[in-house]
Amino acid sequence: MLYVDDEPAYCRLFRRALSDDTRFLVTTAESGEEALRLLHETTADIVITDLLMPRMDGMELLRRIRKSSPETFVLILTGVDSTSEAVKAIKAGAYDYILKPLDMTMLRRQLDKILQHKQLLRESSLVPDKKFRFENLVGRDAAMYEIFEKIGHLAQTDTTVLIHGESGTGKELIAEAIHARGVRRDKPFIRVNCAALTETLINSALFGHEKGAFTGATARKSGFFEAASGGTIFLDEIGDIPIQTQVALLRVLELGNFQRVGGTDTIQVDTRIICATNRDLSSAIKDKSFREDLYYRINVVSLTAPPLRARKSDIPLLANFFLDKYRRETGKNVTGISKAALALLCDHDWPGNVRELANTLEHAVVFCQGRQILPAHLPESIRIADQGQFSLTLHDSSLAGAEAALIRRVLESKDWHLSHAAQALGIARGTLYSKMEKLGIRKPH
Incomplete structure (x- = not known):
């Protein structure tokens, strides 16, 4: 210390x-x-x-x-x-x-x-299955520390959990970590994207159906709840399920059983339920699109996955985590991220959250031809958006002002060493010198 x-x-x-x-x-x-x-x-x-x-x-x-x-x-x-x-x-x-x-x-x-x-x-390395390893939830921000702490407590119970958060914040990873650290870890973890299932098929997908239950049902078929028997079912975007399905789900939570579509037999179920949503369910209750009684059943314990813009201190850790991941997947010898590229990543607002950052690093690794990620390797949307932020800071909305702000920022980070700054920007030293002359950029005395 x-x-x-x-x-x-x-x-x-x-x-x-x-x-x-x-x-x-x-x-x-x-x-x-x-x-x-x-x-x-x-x-x-x-x-x-x-x-x-x-x-x-x-x-x-x-x-x-x-x-x-x-x-x-x-x-x-x-x-x-x-x-x-x-x-x-x-x-x-x-x-x-x-x-x-x-x-x-x-x-x-x-x-x-x-x-x-x-x-x-440290304990995360003890989880046997790598895809469930705790370190996939990368973070040292205080908000993430609270998430880690709650995961540890929730893993020891069978309590129903509701995870709130914007798309891309890692709600599924939180659910996986709860499952992987609990007594059901050796049983199935079944993810269901409720938003991707049509109203006509969602009941059959969740609870299964009997032969002849509807046109095309040529044989009995088990649903996701039976597939998750003894394990955990993760209902992603729970706010998108129709009212009819909400009634059937409420029965599972209250009585621990269900019936297949078109069937009369009652099937007992031993499955932990973890739900997630990016919607405001209290508003959905008011407009009658979500049942209040179901809400209280699934909201026994709630967690909120913070958006990436609220934990920007984690961006360097996450960026290097994804760099290592995609470097190994592609076999490329990319060993680091330049300060200028990292500055762009840290300044971006990340509306797509961690998922967007992961995609950005995959894009950068694919296009990187050297050993270091440079601004030129980042998607244009990241570079343009953040150059626009620099220009607004200087009260100049022109592209020239944005470019000047970016170049000046990189030069300062490199102590005005032209070769190093040019490398960080992904341009030739002569090109950088010409741009400095054109934009009137001078090293302060």
């Missing part, structure tokens, strides 16, 4: 306070620059840094740690008058903040939470 504070007395106090805790090997630094030097020489699982320091403040130190070591947990120390800045730090990727003067009880509580989080991630 590294503690960073420009006041030597606080550094001494911190070392003494944790001297009896064998879980931590504490190192201290009295400036951001010294902290970076220490982090270059060794690694730290946790960094605790004061926010207000001369030369390099805690916010700048946080940004540099996030770029060089995204897996490191960073806690921000701040006075009462600086809590708004601490909130900004959390949005920039800090795990949390602690008020000064140090309350060691509160600090130990935060450190315990971080250690529990790290333990959850």
